[in-house]
Amino acid sequence: MNSADFIAxxxxxxxxxxxVVLLLLITFSRSHAVSVLFTLGSLLLSFxxxxxxxxxxxxxxxxxxxxxxxxxxFIGLLFIxxxxxxxxxxxxxxxxxxxxxxxxxxxxLATLGAxxxxxxxxxxxxxxxLEILSVSLYTLIAYRRNDDRGNEAGLxxxxxxxxxxxxLLFGMALVYAQTGSMDFFQLAEGGRVPDLxxxxxxxxxxxxxxxxxxxAVVPFHLWTPDVYxxxxxxxxxxxxxxxxxxxxxxxxxxxxxxxxxxxxxxWYGIAGIAVASMLIGNLxxxxxxxxxxxxxxxxxxxxxxxxxxxxxxxxxxxTAVGYYLAAYFATMLGAFGVIAFLSGEEGDxxxxxxxxxxxxxxxxxxxxxxxMLLSLAGIPLTAGFIGKFYVxxxxxxxxxxxxxxxxxxxxxxxxxxxxxxxxxxxxxVPEGEGGxxxxxxxxxxxMTGGILLTVLTFALLWLGVYPAPLIRILQATxxxxxx
Amino acid sequence: xxYPILSTVIFLPLAGALVIFLIKRSNESxxxxxxxxxxxxxxxxxxxxxTGFDKTTAxxxxxxxxxxxxxxxxxxxxxxxGISVLFVLLSTLLTVLCVxxxxxxxxxxxxxxxxALLLIEGSMVGVFCSLDLFLFYIFWEAMxxxxxxxxxxxxxxxxxxxxxxxxLYTLVGSLxxxxxxxxxxxxxxxxxxxxxxxxxxxxxxxxxxxxxxxFAAFAVKVPMFPVHTWLPDAHTEAPxxxxxILAGILIKMGAYGFLRFSMPILPxxxxxxxxxxxxxxxxxxxxxxxxxxxxxxxxRLIAYSSVSHMGFVTLGIxxxxxxxxxxxxxxxxxxxxxxxxxxxxxxxxxDRTHTRQIADYGGVATVLPVYAAFFMVFTLSSIGLPGTxxxxxxxxxxxxxxxxxxxxxxxxxxxxxxxxxxxxxxYQRVFFLDVNPKVRSYKDMNLREVLTLLPxxxxxxxxxxxxxxxxxxxxxxxxxxxxxxxxxxQPQMAQQIIEVIR
Numbered sequence: 014m015n016s017a018d019f020i021a022x023x024x025x026x027x028x029x030x031x032x033v034v035l036l037l038l039i040t041f042s043r044s045h046a047v048s049v050l051f052t053l054g055s056l057l058l059s060f061x062x063x064x065x066x067x068x069x070x071x072x073x074x075x076x077x078x079x080x081x082x083x084x085x086x087f088i089g090l091l092f093i094x095x096x097x098x099x100x101x102x103x104x105x106x107x108x109x110x111x112x113x114x115x116x117x118x119x120x121x122l123a124t125l126g127a128x129x130x131x132x133x134x135x136x137x138x139x140x141x142x143l144e145i146l147s148v149s150l151y152t153l154i155a156y157r158r159n160d161d162r163g164n165e166a167g168l169x170x171x172x173x174x175x176x177x178x179x180x181l182l183f184g185m186a187l188v189y190a191q192t193g194s195m196d197f198f199q200l201a202e203g204g205r206v207p208d209l210x211x212x213x214x215x216x217x218x219x220x221x222x223x224x225x226x227x228x229a230v231v232p233f234h235l236w237t238p239d240v241y242x243x244x245x246x247x248x249x250x251x252x253x254x255x256x257x258x259x260x261x262x263x264x265x266x267x268x269x270x271x272x273x274x275x276x277x278x279x280w281y282g283i284a285g286i287a288v289a290s291m292l293i294g295n296l297x298x299x300x301x302x303x304x305x306x307x308x309x310x311x312x313x314x315x316x317x318x319x320x321x322x323x324x325x326x327x328x329x330x331x332t333a334v335g336y337y338l339a340a341y342f343a344t345m346l347g348a349f350g351v352i353a354f355l356s357g358e359e360g361d362x363x364x365x366x367x368x369x370x371x372x373x374x375x376x377x378x379x380x381x382x383x384x385m386l387l388s389l390a391g392i393p394l395t396a397g398f399i400g401k402f403y404v405x406x407x408x409x410x411x412x413x414x415x416x417x418x419x420x421x422x423x424x425x426x427x428x429x430x431x432x433x434x435x436x437x438x439x440x441x442v443p444e445g446e447g448g449x450x451x452x453x454x455x456x457x458x459x460m461t462g463g464i465l466l467t468v469l470t471f472a473l474l475w476l477g478v479y480p481a482p483l484i485r486i487l488q489a490t491x492x493x494x495x496x
Numbered sequence: 497x498x499y500p501i502l503s504t505v506i507f508l509p510l511a512g513a514l515v516i517f518l519i520k521r522s523n524e525s526x527x528x529x530x531x532x533x534x535x536x537x538x539x540x541x542x543x544x545x546x547t548g549f550d551k552t553t554a555x556x557x558x559x560x561x562x563x564x565x566x567x568x569x570x571x572x573x574x575x576x577x578g579i580s581v582l583f584v585l586l587s588t589l590l591t592v593l594c595v596x597x598x599x600x601x602x603x604x605x606x607x608x609x610x611x612a613l614l615l616i617e618g619s620m621v622g623v624f625c626s627l628d629l630f631l632f633y634i635f636w637e638a639m640x641x642x643x644x645x646x647x648x649x650x651x652x653x654x655x656x657x658x659x660x661x662x663x664l665y666t667l668v669g670s671l672x673x674x675x676x677x678x679x680x681x682x683x684x685x686x687x688x689x690x691x692x693x694x695x696x697x698x699x700x701x702x703x704x705x706x707x708x709x710x711f712a713a714f715a716v717k718v719p720m721f722p723v724h725t726w727l728p729d730a731h732t733e734a735p736x737x738x739x740x741i742l743a744g745i746l747i748k749m750g751a752y753g754f755l756r757f758s759m760p761i762l763p764x765x766x767x768x769x770x771x772x773x774x775x776x777x778x779x780x781x782x783x784x785x786x787x788x789x790x791x792x793x794x795x796r797l798i799a800y801s802s803v804s805h806m807g808f809v810t811l812g813i814x815x816x817x818x819x820x821x822x823x824x825x826x827x828x829x830x831x832x833x834x835x836x837x838x839x840x841x842x843x844x845x846x847d848r849t850h851t852r853q854i855a856d857y858g859g860v861a862t863v864l865p866v867y868a869a870f871f872m873v874f875t876l877s878s879i880g881l882p883g884t885x886x887x888x889x890x891x892x893x894x895x896x897x898x899x900x901x902x903x904x905x906x907x908x909x910x911x912x913x914x915x916x917x918x919x920x921x922x923y924q925r926v927f928f929l930d931v932n933p934k935v936r937s938y939k940d941m942n943l944r945e946v947l948t949l950l951p952x953x954x955x956x957x958x959x960x961x962x963x964x965x966x967x968x969x970x971x972x973x974x975x976x977x978x979x980x981x982x983x984x985x986q987p988q989m990a991q992q993i994i995e996v997i998r
Contacts, residue, residue: 373605392641393634402674409678421671428667429660432644436656439649481565488567 021072021080023062024088025128031055032121039114049103052117053096056124060092076196079134082490086335087131087262090342094255095124097346100465101247101353108358109157116156123149123251127259136185136195139263143181143227146256147174153251154244160360166243173226173236181223187216201270209276217279221286227260230320231289234313238301241309246361249305250349253312254342261316265323265334269494274326283320287416290317291423298430305363307430308348311389314423315341321420322404325411328492332484333403335491339483340388340396340476347469348385351378354462365437372439378458379438381466388473390431391424396476500560502574502625505542505584509534509591509614509621516611524606531595531610538617539588545581551968554578554976556627556691564631569687573627578973579755579825580624582966583748586832587624589951590744591617594737596948597840601736601847602650609650612642613737620745624752629677629688636713636749637670643738643746651733658726658733665726669713676709680761694760697984703765710758711769717750720773720810721780724803731799732852736843739795743802744836748828751809755825759813760977763984766816773814774900778907780807785914789921793852797922798838801878804911805831811908812893816981820896821974822967827889829966830877830959834886837874837952841867844945848938854922859931864940868927870949875923877956879916885959 019026035051063085071081078084099120106113126145133139151174155167185195191213194200209217225233241249273279294313301307319341322333355362355378362368372379388397401424408417458466476483512534519527550557556575564572576584594613602609619642622635640663648659677688683702684693698706716723727747731739759766784803791797809831812824844867845860846852861868877884880891890912898905941949959966 376608387641393637398634398637402678405675406678406681409675410682417675421668421675424671425664425668429664432660432663435644436648436660439645440656479564481567484565484567 017069017072018074021066021069022074022078024059024066024085024092025078025125025132027055027059027062028121028125028128031059032118032125035114035118035121039118043114045103045107045113048114048117049099052099052121055121056092056096056099060089060096063089063092073134073198076199077135077138078129078132079198080132081493083266083494084132084262086486086490087258087338088128090339091124091127091131091255091259094251094258094342094346095120097350097465097469098247098251098255100461101250101346101350102245104459104461105245105247105353105356111156111158116153119149119153120251123153124255127255130259131262133263134197134266136189139267140178140182140185142259142263143178146259147178147227150174150248150252150256153248154240156245156248160243162239162243163245164243166240169236169243170240177223177226177233180219180226184216184219184221184223187212187219191216197267197270201272209278214278217273218282221282224260224264225286228257228264228316229309229313230286230316231293231313232286234290234294237313238297238306238309241305241312242303242363246305246349246353246356246363249308250346250353253308253345253349257312257316258338258342261319261334261338265331266494268323269326269331274324280324283324284413284416287317287320287324288419290314290320291416291419292317292426295423295426295430299426301430302365303363304352304365304368304434305361307365307434308345311427311430312345314427315389317423318401318404318420321413321416322407324413324416325407327407327411329403329410330407331494332487332492333400333407335487336403336480336483337400340400340473343469343472343476344385344388344395344397347381347466347473348389350462350466350469351382351385354458354466355456357456365434368434369437369440375457377463378466381470383435383438384470384473386431386434388477390428394474394477396473396480399477399480500574501541501544501558502576502584502621503560505538505545505588506574506618506622506625508538508541508618510618512538513611513614513618516607516614519607521607527607527610528595528599531614532592534614535588535592535595535617539592542585542588542621545576546585549576549578549581549969551578552972554972557581559627561627564628568630569681569689570630571628571689572631573689574625574631575627576625578970579977580752582825582829582969583624583745583752584621586748586829587617587620587745590740590832590836593836593840593948593951594740596944597740597843598735598737599944601843605649608645609735609737612646613741615642616646616741620741620749623749627690629680629690629693629757631688632690633670633674633677637667639746640666643741646738646741647730647734650735651738653733654729655733658729661726662730665716665723666713669716669723672709673713676706679709680706690757690761694980696761698762700764703762704768707758707762707765707769710753710762714750714753714758715776717747717753718806718810719747719750719803720776721783721803721807724780724784727803728796728799731802731839732793732796736839736846739799739839739843740836743799743839744832747802747806748832751806751813751824751828754810754813755821755977759816760980763981766814766981767984770814770816771901774811774897774904777807777809777811777814778904778911780804781811781908781911782807782914785911785918788918789914791918792854794842794854794857794922794926795839795852797854797918798835798842801915801918802831802835804915805835805878807911808890808893808908811904812896815893815896815900816978817896817899818974818978819892820900821978822970823889823892823894823896825970825974826885826959826963826966827893830885830889833952833955833959834874834877837949837956838871838878840948840952841871841874844941844948845938849935851934854925856934857926857932858929858935859927860935861927862931863935863938866940866946870941870946870953871927872923873953873956875919877960879919880912883957883960885956885963887960888963 126142129142151171157163229237298310322330388395391397391401559575562572564570619635619639626632644663788800809824812820877886880886
């Protein structure tokens with residue numbers, strides 16, 4: 014490794030070092046503010062370093078990493094998500110008497126793991142990144158140690174993630190046995206991917222199982238609602254966004270490099286997963302009354318929509334995935350942000366009925382929430398619409414009529430439960446004594462929450478009304494994936 | 497003419513909604529006056545469209561074009577022609593009346609109500625002016641949210657059900673249309689430009705598929721039989737202003753969509769599908785009318801009568817001749833005026849009695865004579881009595897319908913008889929008979945209410961006596977449209993015939 018390699022890798026080195034320094038720092042001072050500021054500072058620094066690293070791209074840094082525009086875009090997205098989650102957590106943790114410093118160490122590590130995935134170009138970095146991410150998440154999910162559901166969720170995630178990792182490893186081993194290389198680029202080059210032999214298809218199948226668990230697509234989705242429900246709201250936001258986004262970035266790189274879509278079996282497999290996720294994710298959300306569970310099922314459906322773009326392939330599809338993920342990040346972080354900031358010490362604000370009539374006493378908070386829900390539903394003027402538009406465009410360009418019809422059906426079912434929440438927000442509060450309208454009993458957002466959610470909402474509307482700048486960025490980064 | 501009229505008409509109400517959001521909730525009179533002043537101002541701003549419109553050309557006028565998303569070729573493109581200009585004016589007029597009729601009937605959450613009303617106005621006008629399919633879709637969908645809230649928050653007892661049903665029905669259709677729009681985009685050399693699409697000839701099988709994709713969106717909005725079932729629920733549960741907007745403008749968008757997009761962009765498919773569309777229209781006319789006879793709720797009755805009347809509109813449009821299309825457009829305006837007026841009238845009496853059941857009325861003409869006179873005129877216009885606007889529209893439609901198909905024309909004409917039956921029977925049960933003790937103590941309309949209905953009354957008579965003021969707006973555009981639909985694809989056929997002869 015020379016100095017240019019170091020510069021290219023700086024955005025990954027900084028969070029790695031920062032987590033170690035923070036670990037040492039909390040042995041001296043357990044001040045919450047210091048941990049938060051240090052975390053935010055290091056993530057911000059790493060984000061800025063992306064622009065420095067961008068000077069020397071594309072660059073292979075050892076066979077393990079590729080720092081190109083594609084990975085830089087996704088790492089940037091992951092860092093922003095990390096910053097948002099850290100801000101969300103600062104108040105969430107600040108009010109609870111639990112060990113706080115270590116939380117941020119784990120958050121930094123999880124973000125690092127996700128970024129490694131986005132830059133990975135080798136089975137080794139794939140697995141290493143995945144494990145850094147997963148191991149941090151085991152602890153983060155069960156961070157509310159005195160909460161039964163939190164412990165249940167942590168254990169569930171631990172067992173299932175460990176099982177899926179072993180599937181993944183075995184799959185990698187089989188693919189290696191067949192092709193003789195673990196380097197994505199080497200595989201892509203000399204046409205080393207042979208026809209779909211039994212061993213190779215078994216390997217791919219096992220990899221799909223492993224990745225499917227992480228993406229929580231049907232039929233590997235069973236853990237999702239329980240884990241989202243049990244995890245602290247900011248951690249749930251992290252799982253819904255960074256963890257899935259990073260794996261998606263890696264998956265797309267792997268698929269395009271290996272050009273796996275040319276095998277009908279793989280293609281139909283993904284199509285089946287996409288269709289099942291869109292339908293089942295949306296259907297299961299219909300009868301939920303817990304907001305975190307609704308968002309969990311909704312995220313399953315959203316992964317299905319994204320897979321439609323993957324099926325389409327091509328430049329438009331890559332831009333579509335990039336846009337959709339950016340929009341999805343902003344939306345999910347915002348929706349979980351509302352829940353996180355409204356949560357009190359006694360538990361997360363996840364019960365739908367508790368939100369009844371919030372729009373009348375807290376018009377702004379409710380407005381933010383409605384904007385997020387409409388974006389999830391893909392209604393125009395929000396980022397979610399442009400994302401969905403892009404996916405539909407990619408699908409229509411590749412003539413994927415059946416997945417598109419399912420997408421329409423899924424979106425319609427989805428709209429029903431988003432509207433149900435909106436109806437509750439704008440519902441009438443049962444009138445109190447003497448006809449006095451009782452205000453929303455929950456807590457106020459507070460300064461940090463107000464600013465953060467306002468920024469996210471404006472980002473959402475900006476992306477929805479004037480998408481041109483982000484599209485330009487995407488065309489310069491994500492769309493240039495295939496050499 | 498120095499300012500961009502259409503953008504002003506779209507964004508003035510939107511800005512007004514923002515202003516209303518900033519006013520303190522307790523200051524109700526300020527909120528109401530702001531809404532009234534802004535809606536009047538918007539109406540005034542839209543008047544140059546009426547006076548400055550060039551009736552001799554079928555081209556788009558008052559055009560504005562700016563780049564929006566260059567990488568997708570999406571433009572912010574606006575413009576009106578003879579087909580759309582009257583709808584813009586109708587929208588701005590009806591919004592003013594919606595504000596005045598809601599003056600006292602909306603008692604809680606006044607601020608949000610008037611803000612939502614203005615938001616709807618802006619996006620409605622946007623739908624009628626868009627010359628870029630992407631922009632059109634944005635307005636088309638954006639309108640759903642405030643409309644959803646209008647029904648779901650200020651509506652009747654079953655409001656949440658009705659609002660969600662309305663939203664879901666519309667969204668299914670809209671998403672299919674979105675796919676259609678994107679397919680059109682790829683087949684138009686990557687452009688969303690409507691004018692360019694109107695001069696492109698697409699292959700026939702593609703036209704057919706696209707026609708059904710667009711049909712899904714427009715037929716739900718119209719609503720055509722058999723996708724009309726959201727309408728009675730939404731109309732009945734919505735507050736008066738919501739019903740007026742729904743009946744007056746929103747359901748016109750479906751028929752407008754057929755005229756603006758389906759027919760000129762997909763002329764061959766439209767021609768091919770026209771008989772089927774006409775059959776569906778006639779089923780709607782008769783079926784809607786028969787259901788009206790069995791209703792016990794005034795609002796629901798008027799809602800079902802919309803199904804019947806909109807059947808006439810689509811019948812005229814798909815007759816694909818000049819009389820039929822002109823009649824269809826005029827009848828849309830008429831229906832907006834008359835059904836809007838009927839819903840406003842029902843709102844006026846509902847504010848007093850708080851019941852919509854026909855059985856709770858009787859002898860209203862004795863107690864509220866002025867009100868009864870107004871209602872009579874609107875009833876007669878709804879039936880299509882000569883001298884009122886309804887006559888002109890239905891006459892032209894039937895003329896066009898008979899030209900296209902005798903049998904369907906006959907069936908459609910029976911719809912008028914059924915219409916007369918249910919409207920007159922309704923009038924008899926509500927206004928004549930013995931005075932129902934429940935309505936004995938109510939006062940007649942006040943000045944605000946008279947002023948709300950008066951403009952519509954004048955329009956009913958104006959269009960009824962001298963329809964040429966309005967028909968002249970659409971002459972050139974309709975001629976152009978009908979020619980486009982009837983000649984597209986012909987040269988190809990002629991060539992084939994020549995080849996066969998050889």
